[in-house]
Amino acid sequence: MTHPFSRTAARRVATSLMLSAAMLGAGLTAAQAETLRWARVGDALTLDPHSANEGPTSTLLHHIYETLVRRDTDGSLKPRLATEWFIHPDDPTVWVFRLREGVTFHDGAAFTAEDVVASITRVTSETSDFKGLHTAVAGAEAIDDYTVHIKMSGPSPLYVQNLTNFFVMDKGWIEANGVETPQDFKAGEEKFTVRNTNGTGPYTLVSRDPEVRTVLAANPGHWDAAPAVTEIVYTPIKEAATRVAALLSGEVDFVQDVPVQDIERLSNTAGISVTTGAENRTIFFAYDMTSDSLKSVPGDNPFKNPQVREAMALALDRDAIRQVVMRGQSVPGGQNVPPFVNGHDPALDAYSAPDYDAAKALMTEAGYADGFSVDLHCPNDRYINDEAICQAYVGMLGRIGIKANLVSQSRTIHFPAIQNGEVDFYLLGWGVPTFDSQYVFDFLVHSPADGRGGWNGSRYNNPEIDAKIESLATETDLAKRDATIAEIWQTLQQDRVFLMVHNQLLAYAAKDNVEIAVHPENQPSMTTVTFK
Amino acid sequence: MIAYVLRRIVQSVLVMLVVALVSFSLFRFVGDPVATMMGQEASQADREALRDRLGLNDPVIVQFAGYIARAASGDFGISYRLQQPVMELILSRLPATLELALISGTLAFVFGVGLGVYTALNRRGWLSGTIMTVSLVGVSLPTFLIGVLLIWVFAVELQWLPSFGRGETVDVGPWRTGLLTPSGRASIVLPAITLGLYQMTLIMRLVRAEMLEVLRTDYIKFARARGLSDRAVNFGHALKNTLVPVITITGLQLGSIIAFAIITETVFQWPGVGALFINSVQFVDIPVMAAYLMLIALIFVVINLVVDLLYYAVDPRLRLDRAAARH
Numbered sequence: 001m002t003h004p005f006s007r008t009a010a011r012r013v014a015t016s017l018m019l020s021a022a023m024l025g026a027g028l029t030a031a032q033a034e035t036l037r038w039a040r041v042g043d044a045l046t047l048d049p050h051s052a053n054e055g056p057t058s059t060l061l062h063h064i065y066e067t068l069v070r071r072d073t074d075g076s077l078k079p080r081l082a083t084e085w086f087i088h089p090d091d092p093t094v095w096v097f098r099l100r101e102g103v104t105f106h107d108g109a110a111f112t113a114e115d116v117v118a119s120i121t122r123v124t125s126e127t128s129d130f131k132g133l134h135t136a137v138a139g140a141e142a143i144d145d146y147t148v149h150i151k152m153s154g155p156s157p158l159y160v161q162n163l164t165n166f167f168v169m170d171k172g173w174i175e176a177n178g179v180e181t182p183q184d185f186k187a188g189e190e191k192f193t194v195r196n197t198n199g200t201g202p203y204t205l206v207s208r209d210p211e212v213r214t215v216l217a218a219n220p221g222h223w224d225a226a227p228a229v230t231e232i233v234y235t236p237i238k239e240a241a242t243r244v245a246a247l248l249s250g251e252v253d254f255v256q257d258v259p260v261q262d263i264e265r266l267s268n269t270a271g272i273s274v275t276t277g278a279e280n281r282t283i284f285f286a287y288d289m290t291s292d293s294l295k296s297v298p299g300d301n302p303f304k305n306p307q308v309r310e311a312m313a314l315a316l317d318r319d320a321i322r323q324v325v326m327r328g329q330s331v332p333g334g335q336n337v338p339p340f341v342n343g344h345d346p347a348l349d350a351y352s353a354p355d356y357d358a359a360k361a362l363m364t365e366a367g368y369a370d371g372f373s374v375d376l377h378c379p380n381d382r383y384i385n386d387e388a389i390c391q392a393y394v395g396m397l398g399r400i401g402i403k404a405n406l407v408s409q410s411r412t413i414h415f416p417a418i419q420n421g422e423v424d425f426y427l428l429g430w431g432v433p434t435f436d437s438q439y440v441f442d443f444l445v446h447s448p449a450d451g452r453g454g455w456n457g458s459r460y461n462n463p464e465i466d467a468k469i470e471s472l473a474t475e476t477d478l479a480k481r482d483a484t485i486a487e488i489w490q491t492l493q494q495d496r497v498f499l500m501v502h503n504q505l506l507a508y509a510a511k512d513n514v515e516i517a518v519h520p521e522n523q524p525s526m527t528t529v530t531f532k
Numbered sequence: 533m534i535a536y537v538l539r540r541i542v543q544s545v546l547v548m549l550v551v552a553l554v555s556f557s558l559f560r561f562v563g564d565p566v567a568t569m570m571g572q573e574a575s576q577a578d579r580e581a582l583r584d585r586l587g588l589n590d591p592v593i594v595q596f597a598g599y600i601a602r603a604a605s606g607d608f609g610i611s612y613r614l615q616q617p618v619m620e621l622i623l624s625r626l627p628a629t630l631e632l633a634l635i636s637g638t639l640a641f642v643f644g645v646g647l648g649v650y651t652a653l654n655r656r657g658w659l660s661g662t663i664m665t666v667s668l669v670g671v672s673l674p675t676f677l678i679g680v681l682l683i684w685v686f687a688v689e690l691q692w693l694p695s696f697g698r699g700e701t702v703d704v705g706p707w708r709t710g711l712l713t714p715s716g717r718a719s720i721v722l723p724a725i726t727l728g729l730y731q732m733t734l735i736m737r738l739v740r741a742e743m744l745e746v747l748r749t750d751y752i753k754f755a756r757a758r759g760l761s762d763r764a765v766n767f768g769h770a771l772k773n774t775l776v777p778v779i780t781i782t783g784l785q786l787g788s789i790i791a792f793a794i795i796t797e798t799v800f801q802w803p804g805v806g807a808l809f810i811n812s813v814q815f816v817d818i819p820v821m822a823a824y825l826m827l828i829a830l831i832f833v834v835i836n837l838v839v840d841l842l843y844y845a846v847d848p849r850l851r852l853d854r855a856a857a858r859h
Contacts, residue, residue, distance in 0.1 A: 045615065054571065185612060186587075241799075242800065245680075250691070416563070
């Protein structure tokens with residue numbers, strides 16, 4: 001691919017245009033097409049690749065550092081620093097990775113197997129925020145310059161799915177700068193890696209002013225085809241109205257977090273196009289199904305009664321929530337797992353229309369003809385219109401006599417309350433980064449034990465299901481494994497462990513000439529952007 | 533005099549300590565920082581371990597004592613969110629906030645006094661009526677809405693001014709300024725107006741009321757009787773005598789402008805300490821919240837101390853009282 005400008009010239013032109021655009025709000029010109037000004041709600045927290053397991057941080061770092069494998073926009077795994085990966089034919093506990101040859105880090109060092117080993121050591125260290133994805137790792141070994149063996153504590157047929165945010169660092173650079181472990185907050189000093197980078201990625205860091213502006217330039221030494229975007233100017237804009245205004249006034253080219261209420265207006269604006277796509281995240285209600293008494297209204301636990309759970313499902317009008325609360329920006333469903341995840345079943349995902357008479361009859365049969373009272377806990381700063389979804393459902397529950405008292409709080413209070421089992425009935429969203437149902441079962445379904453069931457606020461406790469979930473981790477026969485997943489889902493749907501509402505949709509807005517595909521993990525890569 | 537100053541300084545330190553204690557006891561209600569610091573895969577044990585490392589499991593009073601001890605030695609910790617030293621973060625954001633506060637304070641003072649004098653002198657003019665009506669809007673509309681409206685008109689529709697950010701900045705020593713570049717100057721206009729509008733209307737109404745009062749006094753009548761020009765009477769005599777309370781109010785308001793720039797900074801993505809604070813609250817970044825609240829307390833304490841000392845210097849009665857009390 002050739003470029004009309006040399007890189008420095010393009011940057012100079014782009015900078016001067018940026019200045020004039022900032023002053024005059026000037027429109028787009030052809031020369032500017034090399035720079036992409038990218039705005040989203042928040043900034044990356046740090047540039048350390050193993051220190052913050054958080055969406056915006058990983059999204060930015062994917063441009064500077066690279067992973068062994070990457071997640072494509074259709075959800076499939078694609079080669080990146082690894083060209084091939086498989087379970088060792090003689091030892092089911094060993095994953096073999098064949099590495100790409102001829103890759104160099106930004107400082108010129110060659111990329112070899114030793115770098116992967118050093119990065120595995122770093123990502124599994126005590127202060128790493130990603131260590132939860134690598135708990136099964138026993139150690140890594142460089143077989144030759146371009147082959148790595150990762151030894152697991154037992155068979156781990158799906159471990160490679162955990163590697164889409166595992167960034168590889170240079171061993172020599174780690175040692176030279178004394179950054180063998182990620183940021184330790186207790187030590188009270190800043191790590192070199194928070195502001196300095198040395199990856200193999202398609203872009204190099206030019207400058208960074210946290211929460212103001214981060215500038216990246218295309219890496220001329222990158223192994224892959226040169227991207228159309230040669231410079232990225234990344235600016236967080238927190239306020240939704242300002243973010244949209246900046247796009248309309250031509251100060252940014254691409255807005256990643258578009259508020260749902262602006263989607264329609266933006267798509268009707270000349271010069272701006274909006275792309276929507278499914279996000280890997282379900283939104284659902286869950287309730288404490290096993291305790292003898294509610295916490296908010298002590299004495300009894302109506303959620304133990306299957307008829308009550310069925311009545312609540314019949315009272316949930318998903319289409320109304322989609323239309324009124326989400327302005328059409330959601331995909332309602334009945335199975336608590338996104339469509340592209342292994343284990344999703346269209347038959348289970350089908351949902352029925354609300355039937356308030358049947359729901360009331362069930363409530364009467366269950367002995368709750370007069371309904372009951374309960375607190376509904378809801379986050380108000382985490383998911384798209386999270387609080388409004390809860391408000392809508394409170395109204396629907398009221399029609400069958402359930403008086404839900406809405407407690408809406410910040411995620412910083414809501415999430416610990418779920419993890420500590422302090423709530424009876426709550427809304428939660430769940431993404432599945434491994435694209436496999438086991439991730440859902442491990443955290444939301446398995447009874448709390450041995451690092452599993454950390455988010456099981458339903459207090460669902462089914463030893464038979466627990467055993468099946470544990471078998472998934474080590475089952476290497478994938479057909480048999482899929483059958484077990486299907487069985488588990490059947491039971492969960494029968495027991496109504498989750499009250500699934502919908503899958504979230506993502507909306508990206510950009511200038512008409514910018515083409516970008518929605519990424520299910522909301523981690524778009526600017527290397528995929530093309531200009532019309 | 534020295535005893536008085538010392539007493540005031542001791543009081544100020546006490547105020548700061550109380551502010552710190554109150555904010556520490558409030559932090560536990562903001563939420564759990566560990567919930568945002570760790571990804572959803574983190575196990576309960578991992579969370580507990582991090583909580584332990586951060587000292588969040590200690591009683592509030594122990595956390596407070598530890599914080600004060602470290603703060604006294606200049607160590608304000610590492611931001612949970614941005615992983616950088618807190619003092620460095622705050623100092624790097626402070627110039628943006630101070631520049632914004634200074635420009636909007638100046639705008640508010642100049643236009644407030646000017647319009648106040650004009651409306652006082654032309655009490656019945658149609659323009660005065662219009663100004664007074666419009667100023668009601670300035671007082672009653674929330675800052676957020678004013679900011680968004682200005683962005684809509686001047687950034688989106690007219691495309692004269694930028695909608696967000698600080699433009700290009702230049703480092704002058706440790707001070708990062710936006711006032712030396714054209715894009716930086718263009719960027720400060722809308723936020724400064726948004727932040728200063730309320731103060732401007734306040735000053736305008738104060739000046740107008742004071743002027744009307746002064747214009748009725750005898751010495752103004754005598755001045756006119758002496759045949760002095762309107763200009764000399766209005767500005768040399770009347771305005772001068774209205775300015776004492778106006779300056780006091782403006783000085784005190786400067787503290788609030790710095791402290792309450794939060795909303796303006798958020799609307800315009802202005803990289804100041806207010807925006808830093810609001811992001812920190814949402815993340816439960818305790819080290820930054822604590823340092824910010826201490827800083828704001830310090831600003832108010834210093835302003836009040838200076839005002840008190842000025843009174844002491846300006847008002848002889850204060851000195852006389854104390855001298856008398858000693859005998």
